[in-house]
Amino acid sequence: xxxxxxxxxxxxxxxxxxxxxxxxxxxxxxxxxxxxxxxxxxxxxxxxxxxxxxxxxxxxxxxxxxxxxxxxxxxxxxxxxxxxxxxxxxxxxxxxxxxxxxxxxxxxxxxxxxxxxxxxxxxxxxxxxxxxxxxxxxxxxxxxxxxxxxxxxxxxxxxxxxxxxxxxxxxxxxxxxxxxxxxxxxxxxxxxxxxxxxxxxxxxxxxxxxxxxxxxxxxxxxxxxxxxxxxxxxxxxxxxxxxxxxxxxxxxxxxxxxxxxxxxxxxxxxxxxxxxxxxxxxxxxxxxxxxxxxxxxxxxxxxxxxxxxxxxxxxxxxxxxxxxxxxxxxxxxxxxxxxxxxxxxxxxxxxxxxxxxxxxxxxxxxxxxxxxxxxxxxxx
Amino acid sequence: xxxxxxxxxxxxxxxxxxxxxxxxxxxxxxxxxxxxxxxxxxxxxxxxxxxxxxxxxxxxxxxxxxxxxxxxxxxxxxxxxxxxxxxxxxxxxxxxxxxxxxxxxxxxxxxxxxxxxxxxxxxxxxxxxxxxxxx
Numbered sequence: 001x002x003x004x005x006x007x008x009x010x011x012x013x014x015x016x017x018x019x020x021x022x023x024x025x026x027x028x029x030x031x032x033x034x035x036x037x038x039x040x041x042x043x044x045x046x047x048x049x050x051x052x053x054x055x056x057x058x059x060x061x062x063x064x065x066x067x068x069x070x071x072x073x074x075x076x077x078x079x080x081x082x083x084x085x086x087x088x089x090x091x092x093x094x095x096x097x098x099x100x101x102x103x104x105x106x107x108x109x110x111x112x113x114x115x116x117x118x119x120x121x122x123x124x125x126x127x128x129x130x131x132x133x134x135x136x137x138x139x140x141x142x143x144x145x146x147x148x149x150x151x152x153x154x155x156x157x158x159x160x161x162x163x164x165x166x167x168x169x170x171x172x173x174x175x176x177x178x179x180x181x182x183x184x185x186x187x188x189x190x191x192x193x194x195x196x197x198x199x200x201x202x203x204x205x206x207x208x209x210x211x212x213x214x215x216x217x218x219x220x221x222x223x224x225x226x227x228x229x230x231x232x233x234x235x236x237x238x239x240x241x242x243x244x245x246x247x248x249x250x251x252x253x254x255x256x257x258x259x260x261x262x263x264x265x266x267x268x269x270x271x272x273x274x275x276x277x278x279x280x281x282x283x284x285x286x287x288x289x290x291x292x293x294x295x296x297x298x299x300x301x302x303x304x305x306x307x308x309x310x311x312x313x314x315x316x317x318x319x320x321x322x323x324x325x326x327x328x329x330x331x332x333x334x335x336x337x338x339x340x341x342x343x344x345x346x347x348x349x350x351x352x353x354x355x356x357x358x359x360x361x362x363x364x365x366x367x368x369x370x371x372x373x374x375x376x377x378x379x380x
Numbered sequence: 381x382x383x384x385x386x387x388x389x390x391x392x393x394x395x396x397x398x399x400x401x402x403x404x405x406x407x408x409x410x411x412x413x414x415x416x417x418x419x420x421x422x423x424x425x426x427x428x429x430x431x432x433x434x435x436x437x438x439x440x441x442x443x444x445x446x447x448x449x450x451x452x453x454x455x456x457x458x459x460x461x462x463x464x465x466x467x468x469x470x471x472x473x474x475x476x477x478x479x480x481x482x483x484x485x486x487x488x489x490x491x492x493x494x495x496x497x498x499x500x501x502x503x504x505x506x507x508x509x510x511x512x513x514x515x
Binding site for chain 1: 381424425429431473507511515
């Protein structure tokens with residue numbers, strides 16, 4: 001069964017029900033039921049017209065859910081009058097993205113709702129990807145739907161809210177059977193096909209450029225491989241080429257945003273045949289651009305690393321000294337720069353300290369290993 | 381979207397305000413306490429933030445490997461162990477602030493006399509998956 005096709009059809013099936021006068025919450029529930037049914041029955045009995053099948057089943061589910069005869073008759077009249085429609089499926093899909101990323105939703109609710117209504121994933125799949133019980137995820141989604149129930153379905157919103165949600169899904173990476181990064185790319189591609197906006201293209205380029213490194217990013221034992229040590233032969237050159245081309249198309253439009261700037265940095269890394277040949281001077285310049293369009297302090301932390309590579313560890317440490325030491329990963333950056341500055345003793349101590357405050361297991365193990373490496377070398 | 385462990389201690393936490401051990405409560409007070417905990421978990425399921433909740437028996441056994449082909453060595457329970465975990469709740473929330481807010485509510489569970497225990501709970505973030513985008 002083509003589960004990706006099934007997912008891709010989801011927004012348009014929701015919008016068919018929407019045009020029949022069904023409100024978003026009920027339409028989304030009915031389509032979810034149809035998806036679960038499709039996953040169950042399609043492998044043995046694939047339909048000739050998948051979209052038609054989904055519309056029929058979802059519509060039947062909706063009618064079953066709303067027993068009132070009067071309402072049903074009224075809606076059947078609507079169906080009779082249903083023409084080819086004046087609103088295109090593309091506009092409907094776009095409206096759905098905006099609704100699911102509405103600013104009144106918390107980030108976790110927006111992510112869950114987007115994955116279900118736009119992504120066509122089942123509640124069970126989303127719950128397992130985020131390692132929470134299915135009942136919890138079901139409640140998160142139904143609360144999110146109640147929150148947006150008063151929002152008009154047809155009004156465009158701020159595309160930045162949608163991009164933020166897709167970025168969150170991508171950055172969550174891979175923590176279960178479901179490949180969230182690949183799903184985020186699919187949804188961003190679909191968004192890019194419905195709206196012409198350089199930041200959408202920028203985010204898609206950023207995702208492709210990072211996804212291209214995926215195979216090289218972890219060792220067989222699951223440990224993190226830092227960018228400088230990655231086997232660049234394992235980078236996906238096709239994805240890189242596509243990402244770079246997209247980025248260039250976005251940049252010529254001269255409406256820079258944070259995702260284009262981040263993608264530019266990723267592209268410069270992708271462009272270097274070896275870590276030593278990285279154009280750090282240009283990367284610093286892009287971090288400066290990035291700092292101009294976003295006030296995220298993490299950007300300045302990453303910039304300090306780049307300055308350390310471009311102008312030497314001393315310059316990097318000087319850039320670091322201007323930042324708040326309580327920033328996440330500040331100590332890890334300080335450790336790295338001190339090692340480059342020829343002070344393994346300080347570096348080892350800072351690596352060990354950074355490991356204590358690491359936000360995830362892979363980073364903690366990596367930092368502990370760095371401290372151990374320096375401590376072992378000093379004993380020899 | 382971060383998971384936190386709300387940890388409840390039999391021993392090892394600072395003394396709560398309403399510091400009467402549970403065996404001195406009335407049965408109705410115990411029922412009210414259990415009901416509060418169940419309602420809290422149900423409410424978090426309703427808000428889409430509940431992951432898991434478990435209680436542990438106070439008795440445990442220490443176990444260690446004793447070499448190839450030999451049964452493991454067991455010992456304990458050790459009455460003198462300083463810290464003793466009573467149970468936990470795992471939540472999945474949008475921010476650290478929200479985790480603190482919920483732990484505060486959980487700490488208000490009623491004890492003796494029906495008044496809040498003001499029990500100290502430990503809030504520990506989970507170490508999760510690393511993010512994809514780091515440079």
